[in-house]
Amino acid sequence: MERQRRTNWLNGFLAILYYEFLWNLRKKKIVGLFILVFAIVTLELALPPLLDYYNGVPLTPNSNVVFDFFNGLSGIFLFLIAVATTMNTISGEFETGSITPLLTKPVSKNTVFLGKITASFLTLLGIYAFLTVYVTLGGVLIEGSQNNLQLVPLGLVGLTLATMVWASLVILLGTLSKSSLVSALGSFGVWIGVTIAGGILGSVFGQTTILFYAPGNGATGSTTGCGVGRFEAGGTFATGTDNLAYMLMQWVLNGSNTLNFCGFRFRMGATETFLASSDTIANVALRDLGVTLAYLVVFLFLSWYAFRRAQIIESA
Amino acid sequence: MDHPVIQTQNLTKSYGSRIAVNRLNLTVEAKQVHGFLGPNGAGKTTTIKMLVGLLTPDSGSLRILGMDAAGDKPKIRQRIGYMPELPKFPKHLTGEELLDVYGRMYGMSKEERRRKTAELLKMVGLAGRGRDKIGKYSKGMQQRIGIAQALLSDPELVILDEPSIGLDPVGMVEVRDMVKGIVKGGQTVFFSSHLLAEVQQVCDHVTIINNGLTLFSGTLEDITNVARPSRRLVLELQKGSDGILQALKALPFGTVEARDNVYTLHLNTTDDVRADISRAVSGAGGVILKMQEEGGGLEDAFMNLVGKAA
Numbered sequence: 001m002e003r004q005r006r007t008n009w010l011n012g013f014l015a016i017l018y019y020e021f022l023w024n025l026r027k028k029k030i031v032g033l034f035i036l037v038f039a040i041v042t043l044e045l046a047l048p049p050l051l052d053y054y055n056g057v058p059l060t061p062n063s064n065v066v067f068d069f070f071n072g073l074s075g076i077f078l079f080l081i082a083v084a085t086t087m088n089t090i091s092g093e094f095e096t097g098s099i100t101p102l103l104t105k106p107v108s109k110n111t112v113f114l115g116k117i118t119a120s121f122l123t124l125l126g127i128y129a130f131l132t133v134y135v136t137l138g139g140v141l142i143e144g145s146q147n148n149l150q151l152v153p154l155g156l157v158g159l160t161l162a163t164m165v166w167a168s169l170v171i172l173l174g175t176l177s178k179s180s181l182v183s184a185l186g187s188f189g190v191w192i193g194v195t196i197a198g199g200i201l202g203s204v205f206g207q208t209t210i211l212f213y214a215p216g217n218g219a220t221g222s223t224t225g226c227g228v229g230r231f232e233a234g235g236t237f238a239t240g241t242d243n244l245a246y247m248l249m250q251w252v253l254n255g256s257n258t259l260n261f262c263g264f265r266f267r268m269g270a271t272e273t274f275l276a277s278s279d280t281i282a283n284v285a286l287r288d289l290g291v292t293l294a295y296l297v298v299f300l301f302l303s304w305y306a307f308r309r310a311q312i313i314e315s316a
Numbered sequence: 317m318d319h320p321v322i323q324t325q326n327l328t329k330s331y332g333s334r335i336a337v338n339r340l341n342l343t344v345e346a347k348q349v350h351g352f353l354g355p356n357g358a359g360k361t362t363t364i365k366m367l368v369g370l371l372t373p374d375s376g377s378l379r380i381l382g383m384d385a386a387g388d389k390p391k392i393r394q395r396i397g398y399m400p401e402l403p404k405f406p407k408h409l410t411g412e413e414l415l416d417v418y419g420r421m422y423g424m425s426k427e428e429r430r431r432k433t434a435e436l437l438k439m440v441g442l443a444g445r446g447r448d449k450i451g452k453y454s455k456g457m458q459q460r461i462g463i464a465q466a467l468l469s470d471p472e473l474v475i476l477d478e479p480s481i482g483l484d485p486v487g488m489v490e491v492r493d494m495v496k497g498i499v500k501g502g503q504t505v506f507f508s509s510h511l512l513a514e515v516q517q518v519c520d521h522v523t524i525i526n527n528g529l530t531l532f533s534g535t536l537e538d539i540t541n542v543a544r545p546s547r548r549l550v551l552e553l554q555k556g557s558d559g560i561l562q563a564l565k566a567l568p569f570g571t572v573e574a575r576d577n578v579y580t581l582h583l584n585t586t587d588d589v590r591a592d593i594s595r596a597v598s599g600a601g602g603v604i605l606k607m608q609e610e611g612g613g614l615e616d617a618f619m620n621l622v623g624k625a626a
Contacts, residue, residue, distance in 0.1 A: 008423070011420065011421075011423045012390070012421055012423075014420070015417060015420035015421040016421070018417055018420060019406075019417045019420075019421075022406075022408070022409060022413060022417065023406060023408060026408045096404050096406070096407070097400075097402075097403075097404030098404050098405055098406045100370065100400045100403070100404070101398075101400060101403060101404075101405060101418075101462075101465065103369070103370055104368045104369065104370065104393055104396075104398045104400075105393060105418055105421040105422070106390040106391070106393045106394035106421060106422060106423075107390055107421050108388055108390045109388050111390075308388075311370065311371045311372065312365060312370040312371065313331065313365075313371070
């Protein structure tokens, strides 16, 4: 009998990671979405020079293609990638009944949970790493040398953390409901609610404080100030959790610069903008990172608690 | 081993207002093949789920291999192999991958995993199908891979929840042979079933529960005494008569029931009284065409116990 085995925590954790990767790499929706995002990124890279060429405009090298990639890939893409990666992570095990044999193996529930979350994080990191390498190589090949390539790893971590906010919400809803459908539709409801509410708040009240702490796009900041009667278009970018990657990169590059948040008001039948608040990019990025981590911690803690308490009553 | 492999005291579990397991006292000694019997909804699966940590008991104590086992106890699960009722495994994995990944969770080396996987797939009749996705397995094949994964780590205690469910007759016989094989390896088997014949053929001890209550726990021999099963002898004669009926009624072995030329004797003894009965019938001028013993087995005992409890 071979009963005395080296069964330590690390063996169990690595086994769960392996188990998850075998699953994640075979999820058709992940592969499908990955192909879609890959196609979009390809278009982003190739379409401008192709159009220029078609219109007879001489090609002007853009040395910020890679840097701007981290500002462009946000919103619905992050959310969809999060849903595709994690909607079955825990709820799928309950739905199919495979949770029963899994939880009767010599690995604690805590380790199973941690393994699943880590695998989700690493899967997202892998997807973004592949896209980033592709964008970097494509950018250099098409547009020539690129600025700020040293910040790409930071952007990669930022993108992954930003996506993990939605992923942790998806996991939480899946753990509570034990249904992949509820987890996907519920989180989509939250996403669309936050997006619509954020848009309305931004349009009516300007970039109010509440937007600093909402997940998603958050408040839009401007490096050029708030004009009277019009919103300055130049140098504006979202500062919410979805744009964490770009914010972290801006922090390193322009941390001491001021970012202005504009409000709206109606005066004598006209709309005018005014400076609602301003802060350094470093502070805004730090707050963004804090808000991102706070959402992650809260969603994952609640999810862990629900998973710990889950009892396997019915055979699926 | 100086402690029971499984020991529960007043183990209780409720779902809302419904008591699924009610103060269950269960003792399973080492190297037993212990059958766990009960009608559907008796509380068998709930009990087993508490044993393997999938459910937390409301009250009572639960010890496995001498250790407190209530709740999430990976160290205990390291020494247990469990096959759930109608097991469901990740469909995207092949049979080999499933055993490999579970083997990793048990801390088995690569070489050990490879050897055990080949050995177990052969044992459960899935040799040559190990590289097929589990999603393509039939229900019977999923049962077989379920048995294989339960035996993967050479566990000291093997818990099988309705292992024959969903199998064809050949598969059921093979499962029985597998269980007998496990016992030869020195492992303890705790095995729930609602198939009495299966339990009778495989187990040496049995616990019967109904409505969450223990009705009986002991050896298979004990159960026939405790439950006082109704053993019957059915005689088919060439021709019945009052004389034969009177001769049979005069015997001190029980009561007689007659219908045409068929006489049923409800016996109150466990002795072999067929010769006495044959003599009584012949003495009264009767000719026996057929004599058949019925009842007296686990099925009668089970029906008596469950019937009393209902």
